[in-house]
Amino acid sequence: MLKKPLSTVTWLCIFILVFVSHPVWPQKPPKRKTPGQLKAAACCEEVKELKAQIANLSSLLSELSKKQEKDWVSVVMQVMELESNTKRMESRLTEAEGKYSEMNNQIDIMQLQAAQTVTQTSADAIYDCSSLYQKNYRISGVYKLPPDDFLGSPELEVFCDMEMAGGGWTIIQRRKSGLVSFYRDWKQYKQGFGSIRGDFWLGNEHIHRLSRRPTRLRVEMEDWEGNVRYAEYSHFVLGKAEEDRREDRQGMSGKWLMRKVSMRE
Known part of the structure; x- marks a missing residue:
């Protein structure tokens, strides 16, 4: 005997019956929050x-x-x-x-x-800064000494210190700033080098010219704290080149410690 397949309507009826017959679960009503809980949530x-x-x-x-x-x-x-x-x-x-x-x-x-008219052959001849000081030159600075006809030396520019130790000193060396190197050869020491207003060496030829007359030598040394020491010689001569520049110093006095070397009559 042949079985007929269930029709669509039959399956729908069965589904509806099953769905309707399924018990409905009761739902609990939502709990109301207490005033304390509401306050805590707000906080x-x-x-x-x-x-x-x-x-x-x-x-x-x-x-x-x-x-x-x-x-x-x-x-x-x-x-x-x-x-x-x-x-x-x-x-x-x-x-x-x-x-x-x-x-x-x-x-x-x-x-x-x-x-003033300077005449080398007169009694008022100017030989160095000491001669200028004796003529009432009292300002320290750069002066020009007239030519030395005896040695055939030209006009010489020197720096005169008219205040130190009685005044009238001719500065032959100043070594203070360190801008000028003193590591030179014999020719440069003969002619001189540097700036007369700064660090310099006047030159052996010029020092020989200045020391032909009775001359005193003063050497000053100053440390970084301004302490000054000096040595002074009552007699100083720098010989000719033919004499290998023999130097003669006598009669030292002073207290030893910018290095500055100066001379005067």
């Missing part, structure tokens, strides 16, 4: 908001602190630059004042020398 929200605000404030303070630190560093750098510029300006001002004073001294010296 938690407030705490979260406060934490967020604190985090934002901390971030803002950190940014402000970094900016303030950068600004402070910038201010410090500007102050240091201003101090450096001020020191440079003060140094330039001091240098300018020194040059101005030196120029005035040089003008006075030129006027004094122009006011």
